[in-house]
Amino acid sequence: MRLHINVDHVATLRNARHTPYPDPIEAARICIQAGAHGITAHLREDRRHIVDDDVRRLGELLRDADEVFNLEMAATAEMVAIAQKTSPDVVTLVPERREERTTEGGLDVRGGGDVLGEYVRALLDVGIKVSLFIAADEAQIEASHRLGVQQIELHTGEYAHAFHDPAARARELDRLAKGAALGHRLGLEVAAGHGLTRDNVVELVRIRELVELNIGHAVIADAVFLSLGGAVRAMAEAIDRGRPH
Ligand SMILES: CC(=O)[C@@H](O)[C@H](O)COP(=O)(O)O
């Protein structure tokens, strides 16, 4: 199971005071040293946390360290051009709404039209792996497969919200498990992420088809008490506890 740490909210803290610290690139270095298999960052259109220069510097760090850089972005011409210029290992296309607090729901791949396919091809053509951040919905998974991407990332936000309601949690886990199984059958790599914590990750990783998790907010929050390296190691331990051996 690959664990990619999302460093967006290191930048949120930095931007709250317009200081140069804490630096998300230094955070990425610590996460990698602590055992993360890659770094994720979301360049939002409003630049509320990660900014363009962070993307450039993360790219340099991770290329030098030979570690994976997963750049999350909206499916727009501006973002695709940034990816072509900065060449992350992976681009995850996500839905984005300017006023949302965080990413709500998955990308509408089925209704995405020709333009989404063009963006996907533009990224694949320059050798960037493409992942689509989608709900665990049969039609969206099949549409992702038809677009020729290598990976899907299942949105676990609803599961995270349902965690303290046993019936809703079981329903969400079942939905994610069915989605992961379908994605795997279609030959897609299946990742998951959003709202994951050391508590809710344990049951999720029983889904054998999942090969990657992208986790940010809870790790950065844990870092306040555990140090960043300690928070990454604690998350890796929670994943190990839940993973079928
Ligand atoms: C796509 C996704 O789930 C993450 O990138 C998450 O959106 C982190 O960024 P925000 O907290 O700004 O939504």
Ligand SMILES: NCC(=O)COP(=O)(O)O
């Ligand atoms: N794609 C999910 C991600 O990168 C991190 O989401 P979160 O853990 O910050 O909610």
